[in-house]
Amino acid sequence: MAYFSNKLAFITGGSSGIGLALARKLFSYGANLIIIARNSAKLEDARRDIEQFRVSSGQFIRCLSADVSSSADLSHVIQQAIKEFGTPDILINSAGIISCDYFGNISSDSFDAVMKINLYGTRNMIAEVLPAMKKRGGHIVIISSAAGLMGMCGYTAYGTSKFALVGFAECLRGELKQQGIHLTIVCPPEVDTPMLLDEMKTIPSEIRILKNMSGQLKPEFVAAQVLRAVARKKFMVVPGFRAKWLWYTQRLTPALFRFSSDMIIKWGLRRK
Numbered sequence: 001m002a003y004f005s006n007k008l009a010f011i012t013g014g015s016s017g018i019g020l021a022l023a024r025k026l027f028s029y030g031a032n033l034i035i036i037a038r039n040s041a042k043l044e045d046a047r048r049d050i051e052q053f054r055v056s057s058g059q060f061i062r063c064l065s066a067d068v069s070s071s072a073d074l075s076h077v078i079q080q081a082i083k084e085f086g087t088p089d090i091l092i093n094s095a096g097i098i099s100c101d102y103f104g105n106i107s108s109d110s111f112d113a114v115m116k117i118n119l120y121g122t123r124n125m126i127a128e129v130l131p132a133m134k135k136r137g138g139h140i141v142i143i144s145s146a147a148g149l150m151g152m153c154g155y156t157a158y159g160t161s162k163f164a165l166v167g168f169a170e171c172l173r174g175e176l177k178q179q180g181i182h183l184t185i186v187c188p189p190e191v192d193t194p195m196l197l198d199e200m201k202t203i204p205s206e207i208r209i210l211k212n213m214s215g216q217l218k219p220e221f222v223a224a225q226v227l228r229a230v231a232r233k234k235f236m237v238v239p240g241f242r243a244k245w246l247w248y249t250q251r252l253t254p255a256l257f258r259f260s261s262d263m264i265i266k267w268g269l270r271r272k
Contacts, residue, residue, distance in 0.1 A: 206268025
């Protein structure tokens with residue numbers, strides 16, 4: 001896609017999952033990349049992976065190890081990157097963790113960790129890049145979730161963080177538009193990523209039945225949908241037909257959506 005050729009993209013969570021899929025695709029379109037994650041070893045593995053998609057000898061990819069939940073840690077790393085490589089044309093916020101269990105089983109520390117990385121990590125990254133972006137425009141992408149559009153049993157921590165991201169994006173969109181900066185919020189259903197393995201350790205079987213309704217997508221499919229939305233300056237993206245259908249159902253008939261969810265959970269509990 002010629003639109004992304006020679007553009008500079010910063011990607012948090014760029015060492016795995018949707019972030020890695022976006023990095024591969026952007027590099028294959030001729031973009032330059034700064035990928036950001038906490039684990040240096042995983043970042044280096046991701047860099048070698050992404051290099052396979054190089055289309056120009058002039059392209060570059062750099063890895064930055066930083067914890068997005070720490071404003072102080074992130075500030076030094078990002079400001080140095082902007083000074084060295086320039087202001088990003090595209091900022092993709094894909095860093096995130098998951099917690100799926102009944103509320104009574106989620107500790108205060110676990111709840112707090114989800115909020116710090118998913119919500120405050122996004123806030124911190126945008127706050128660091130925004131002053132430079134205001135001078136020349138750009139595009140910000142926030143990866144939320146279908147769990148940020150539809151309340152789901154068992155997702156009190158994760159869903160809260162993702163609902164907050166949708167609200168954050170709705171409020172921020174109008175503010176940024178006046179400054180020549182576009183924003184895209186992405187709400188995919190379940191995606192086949194390493195984070196899914198973490199979820200499977202704690203998700204109750206009845207909630208698994210409910211979640212299956214929205215289907216599962218490959219990260220490459222989600223990445224393609226995201227970049228198409230960026231090129232078209234589209235605000236809201238809900239990848240996948242089944243996820244869209246559930247979202248529209250919830251918006252049009254919220255009481256019916258809740259009733260159906262309750263019945264599925266009740267049926268799942270009886271099967272135990």
